[in-house]
Amino acid sequence: MKAQEDLAPFKGENNRNIVYVVSDGIETCGGDPIAAANSLKESGVAPIVHVIGFDLNEKDQKQLQEIAKAAGGTYTNVKNQDQLQNEFNKTVQDSFEWLEWEVREKFNLSNYYLNQREEISSIFWGWFSKNMHENFMINTAITQLRVKNSITSDQNAKLQKLRRDFYNQLNLEVKELEKVLVNITQEEYQDKKNQIEEIYKKNISN
Template sequence: MSNSLRKLLVLMCLITILSACSDKNESDNQEQNNMNTEESNVDNVNKDFSGNFQYELPTTIEEIIKYPVGPFGSKDVSIEDEELQKVLSEIPPLREDASEEELNELFAYLYSLFKLEYQDPRSMISSYAVNEKDSPETPNTKEQKRSFNVEIILDSSGSMGNYMGGKTRMELAKESIQQFASSLPEEANVSLRVYGHKGTGKESDKVMSCASSELIYPLQPYNKETMVQALNSFQPAGWTPLAASLIKAQEDLAPFKGENNRNIVYVVSDGIETCGGDPIAAANSLKESGVAPIVHVIGFDLNEKDQKQLQEIAKAAGGTYTNVKNQNQLQNEFNKTVQDSFEWLTWKVQETDMVITHKVNQTDEIYSVFSDWYDKNVYEKLIINSALVNLRANNIITENQKLELMKLKNNFFDNQQKKADELKKELLDTTMEEYQDKKNQIEEIYKKIFQINVYKTI
């Protein structure tokens, strides 16, 4: 073989080898490129997953309220909804070894799809403004403990046993006193002094009877049982020591100086002084004393002649005189004392009712808002549960991943429920605190007004 032929064969072999090597390299490069492309696709999926599903879950009540309503945030949406099915089908399958972060991101994405609109429970809280009913200013005096004291001086001489209609004067007077005392504001004190209730109208009993002036119900708040016992402890009997009883009344009220207390005296009598005393002088002494009471003298069915002395007593005491002919008139005279107090008592009752109504309405609204909150919470939980079942059925997540995601779901909504329960308790407590504060405010206003009004001249 010539050298030229040998060189040609070698060259052809080299070309063949180089060509084969080149094909192999191309094949290897293509395979590598294919592998790189596959890896790149996985990376892209992961990047898409991280990018598209990067949603922050709300962790507070405020964040839940502000969190945007999801595109499927309606209770009318079913898991079978075509548009929803399309959205779920576009979720890339998770790798079997998907990280906890990826699971959290997928759950957050699902939550963002179904998030409902929530009302802020705090919007239910409002404050009730007490109507102070044109409250007068507190007097410019030192704060002192004041009291409202009413003393009734009742004639129990024998003539009170006379009948008026179907009852004795004494029976009618006792009924009126009982009704009057029970109607006084609870802040008031009342006392009952009777005179002439011992002995008889005979001359032989005059000394004993004229010395009979007794405080049978000492000054204190009204107590029905005690007052009834006191009223039942005497009957019409003897003479009329009116002057001595006025002097005793001054002693009864002496601890309650007029500058700091409101003192009112009622004298109910069906006759004039019969024990030799000077009731006009006693009445004047009562007026000039530091007790400074308002005195009301009530003549009980007196004739014109006998009225004169009682009118003079009222004048000397700086008070009023009225002659009554029946029980209704007697009751009306008593009721004048508490008329203004009743007006404020009515205000107190009405304002208290308004505060109670406000508390009840606000409490009902709080329960209603949280009931709606819980219903929506349950719906979100159920629809996300259905979505997870759907993702598992379409092999987008594994069975283990579905279980892990369900744990995430349960923990998330349990935490929401806990925070909602805490806020609910806080709002209910706030409502009750406001209710107590407003009740106290009403009570303070009532006491202030009561103290001021009962010191006005009737």
């Protein structure tokens, strides 16, 4: 199918390719249109295929319906030029409306995700700030005890080590928890993004 060659540079990951197949009768040139349609579907260009029959009888329509099915597309039969033009216009309009919907939903999702990331960062930055302040105050208290000879040098060293070990471990645990929450948020974002893309693909091919 020539469309497959023409669309080869435009892979489906980054493009929306619409293919119209308009026919006024069954295949008579010895080719295999169903195999060609299936090949197009599996080619990686993610085509949106619309097969249009022009005033066909039931037998001819059946083959075109099979072609549409093989390509993962739709079939419509029209009676005249006006109906054919209307079908083109409707398909393009529907495609643009769903494209606008997809872009809008992804934009809103991205904003929501960024807000979630900012909220997580704000919570943990506040947590780290409080821990740093608390650590500083305890360090100051231990130092004052040593200055006033309320504790020995060995006791000071032990207390300072306990303080450092405690806050180092606490910071590690807080960072790990932050990482877990960020990963959960990222997974939720990707799941919702995939859902948007699935809804778009389902409706754009119907």
